[in-house]
Amino acid sequence: MIHLYSWATPNGEKLHILLEELAIPYELHRVDITRGEQFEPDFLKISPNNKIPVLVDTEGPGGGDYVVFESGAMMMYLAEKTGKFMPREMAERYRVVQWLMFQMGGIGPMFGQYSHFTTYAPEKITYSVERYTKECLRLYGVMDRRLGESPYLAGDDYTIADMATYAWTYSYERRGLDISGNDNVLRWLGEIGSRPAVQRGTQLLGTPKKPDAETLKNYFGDRQYERR
Ligand SMILES: N[C@@H](CCC(=O)N[C@@H](CS)C(=O)NCC(=O)O)C(=O)O
Numbered sequence: 001m002i003h004l005y006s007w008a009t010p011n012g013e014k015l016h017i018l019l020e021e022l023a024i025p026y027e028l029h030r031v032d033i034t035r036g037e038q039f040e041p042d043f044l045k046i047s048p049n050n051k052i053p054v055l056v057d058t059e060g061p062g063g064g065d066y067v068v069f070e071s072g073a074m075m076m077y078l079a080e081k082t083g084k085f086m087p088r089e090m091a092e093r094y095r096v097v098q099w100l101m102f103q104m105g106g107i108g109p110m111f112g113q114y115s116h117f118t119t120y121a122p123e124k125i126t127y128s129v130e131r132y133t134k135e136c137l138r139l140y141g142v143m144d145r146r147l148g149e150s151p152y153l154a155g156d157d158y159t160i161a162d163m164a165t166y167a168w169t170y171s172y173e174r175r176g177l178d179i180s181g182n183d184n185v186l187r188w189l190g191e192i193g194s195r196p197a198v199q200r201g202t203q204l205l206g207t208p209k210k211p212d213a214e215t216l217k218n219y220f221g222d223r224q225y226e227r228r
Pocket of ligand 1: 010069070072218219224
């Protein structure tokens, strides 16, 4: 059985989408990161970086429990375990890995900083807002060029790279990003967004709540920076 520890955020949603696409049994455990549950000692045992998502596979490679943190690694683990959404052939497989890493190293961190400076920062810092707005739009441009060459990010097939990237990029309107002109991205977002598993996955834990004072304290206050 797969146990998923998660919350309603893009990094959580990637795994919600993949598990719904795979249609395998899983148990969902809510970790309310807005209330500091990511710092609980039991959770830290499986999540050394105090972040969701995390999975525990009770039938792991050695036959017993196997823990995986970092959403990209979790997606590769599930794809490899089930033989779905990531090809086995090396050249094709590394096309998926490259675009998954593009999400993990580019889209995720840059969109995260964009949200920080547009939504969470206590003061408006124009330089930072402009820098991350431009960077997010540049990344949509990279995707648009790629999706002009092939239907999906890694080529002809829908893979974990699409699921991971979709979870971060579909909410461009809520984020206040104008992506008009990126017709290939808009086509891809429309197609992926119409998949029933994607709809179930993105609605599994609802939409992220507006941050209150306690949330901000948990995300950016002293508790975050305690030595563990
Ligand atoms: N690189 C990590 C990032 C995970 C991450 O940033 N998780 C956020 C929610 S999207 C979190 O748990 N934040 C709580 C905290 O930092 O205390 C991954 O992809 O799994």
